[in-house]
Amino acid sequence: AGCNTPQNQVHSAALANGQDMSGNETRSSSSMGTLNQKPKPMTIVRHGNNVTINMYTEETMVTIAPGVQFPAWTFDGTVPGPVLYLQQGDHVTLTLHNLDPNMPHSIDLHAAQVAPNQDFTEVAPGKSKTITFDASIPGVFMYHCETEPMALHIAEGMYGAIIVTPKGQQPPTYTIVQSEFYQAMDLNAVLNDPPNYVVFNGEANRYVDHPLEAKVGQPLTVAFVNAGPNDFSAFHVVGTILRDVQASGNPNNHLYDVQTYTVAPGDGALIHLEFNAPGTYAFVSHSMSQMEKGAMGEFNVTG
Amino acid sequence: AGCNTPQNQVHSAALANGQDMSGNETRSSSSMGTLNQKPKPMTIVRHGNNVTINMYTEETMVTIAPGVQFPAWTFDGTVPGPVLYLQQGDHVTLTLHNLDPNMPHSIDLHAAQVAPNQDFTEVAPGKSKTITFDASIPGVFMYHCETEPMALHIAEGMYGAIIVTPKGQQPPTYTIVQSEFYQAMDLNAVLNDPPNYVVFNGEANRYVDHPLEAKVGQPLTVAFVNAGPNDFSAFHVVGTILRDVQASGNPNNHLYDVQTYTVAPGDGALIHLEFNAPGTYAFVSHSMSQMEKGAMGEFNVTG
């Protein structure tokens, strides 16, 4: 149903009900009393190593499991927000436009080495803010809203991956962001209860219905980010062994031929793997309660 | 009481009540309304590098703490199932016989790089299934039942260690599998509650009563697997420092002289250690609630 690559993160169900794609206006959600702003995609333009990005914070209803809608706070109307693909050495100018009329938002990019009290600060409703940074260190990084209560802004959906590819290398084949969902807008649940759903790229069992494609013997890379907000992930692929795992996606870090890899909330990794035979290979968090709550996907491997 | 090596995983209490060791018949448990099938040991035969294994899935009552019986779903009647010791380069033919009349089971071996939808599939009650794989990558791996709900099949006891020793090396001195127990057959408890017991090789404080033996200055290796189903382990040995920890048991990975090592559920490690003086040295998960619930054992170190 149109969501078979992680780059295309807006599940069709999240765009249902005759939403008008042309405007920017907010409107009430019929179901939960929250806004359901039309997703506004980010823009990214490159001139040599100068990259200009525009992103938009919005309140949007999203689908987090089959038939389950969630009133999200978002980057660009999707959960997770868009993957930002950069190259090591890029000079980045990023403008965050807060389209949410109800509250301030902000952006903290783990790839950016800047003063947080200058650059990761709040943007008031209707306002925008521009920051610049150099993508000097390669990696698979998380970005997220940093407005307090940050646990709630993240639980509501405000996170994504920013990938800085090392000089001379290719971007990852796939990007997977793990995250948890709790009772919506319930900070106490976020702080004290187990999650209701744990998902890859925003929707429980998303890649069971729509597997990721791979070829026998083809080296793949998965950029994996654990957005949390709370729980550690145990990334595992059934039926193969992870050839090389690079902590934080940095090419100087290696773990060879491991079965499972721990990813802290707020961390990422670049994972090299391949498949020996055609078939269907699940990828999961091997923390079983996470898997049963939706942290499960599949590779469809063909000869 | 006859359980002083990890290779001998059937605690005497699990064999009480006049069980007939000669047959294979199922019978009702008097206490919990579940089956208590007689443990049927696996067989393993080696001809050069060709290894033939037979394993048996059964419902069996096991002892998980002094005086506490648990109606387990098992490999070969024990929790954990038997340790499978292989050598790098082995060609393995494994037949799983499902002796459980009540439900299908299956086996997923982290050491096997095969198509899960061909080789890790369900075996119906009374049926068997043969798979082949090459143990090409050395390591300390988990195996487990992969039948849904997998969290429950693991919580019920369906897991063990499969160790692939690198060419030219010796097998580990000891193998320790950590796991959690929840209210039996209660998937909701497995997904949302803290565990009731956290144990090494199937029984709370097992190696406090029956310590593992070691000699002063003797290099030891511990193959450690965390079967979960849910929680991360913080493996620690009181009174010494871990000389070298090899993630996933792979000889290319090293962490030197560490006090504690994180093992994700679904992961394993090979741990090199030694002791400087005679005495009693506890090994624990340093996550204290796990330790207090039974994740505690002891080395008895003699001069």
Next chain:
Amino acid sequence: AGCNTPQNQVHSAALANGQDMSGNETRSSSSMGTLNQKPKPMTIVRHGNNVTINMYTEETMVTIAPGVQFPAWTFDGTVPGPVLYLQQGDHVTLTLHNLDPNMPHSIDLHAAQVAPNQDFTEVAPGKSKTITFDASIPGVFMYHCETEPMALHIAEGMYGAIIVTPKGQQPPTYTIVQSEFYQAMDLNAVLNDPPNYVVFNGEANRYVDHPLEAKVGQPLTVAFVNAGPNDFSAFHVVGTILRDVQASGNPNNHLYDVQTYTVAPGDGALIHLEFNAPGTYAFVSHSMSQMEKGAMGEFNVTG
């Protein structure tokens, strides 16, 4: 308010109410029916590589969050206890004096490779015990009380950091000990409930009020210990990337340019970092529920 370095861990609030600093006498706490013994600082004396330490276990009221008092069991009247700074190769003679009239205590130092059943044993009320050990392996280690129920002795506050600096290196710039607080003296809460507070160096948001100082471009080292008792930490510094993380503080272990680092309960690390621009940089556990419960501090970076 007098608590701006981690070496000075006795927050002024813990010393309020006209406590007499000269004596050793216990007295009743007015608020919770527990003792509030006057903090007695440790002593440490060095002659060449021979180091002599005296430490004191006491029951003392401490401040764990603004306006929140906690009836702690302590080393030397503070939570965490004092940082023990050693050099690789030191010969250490440590005497533990149990000033607590109500129960035995003990000390387990992860830096010490000794027989626990000889050296980490209980010291009865009013008694003392002397142990010797060689600090042969460098690292950032935890120490803690090992008296059962150990989960409770740790939850009550009995832990600290012991740092063994490698030959030829400088001690860390800062030492940060993460820990959790539960309902006081409630073992069931420690074993089964989420924590009420998660703190750095004993007090929620301590270094938000009193930031750690740093200079632009100055290489810093943070010795980080996670005392638990239960939860894994996801150490992260907002606005920079961790240059080199040394597992267990050992100079042979490296992870380069990582955004977040997992520290198990009972583990430690030495973290190298620096800042590119003047500003305020938060350090947190990126497990958001921990952060919101107090695992948050700040660096004040000046030009």
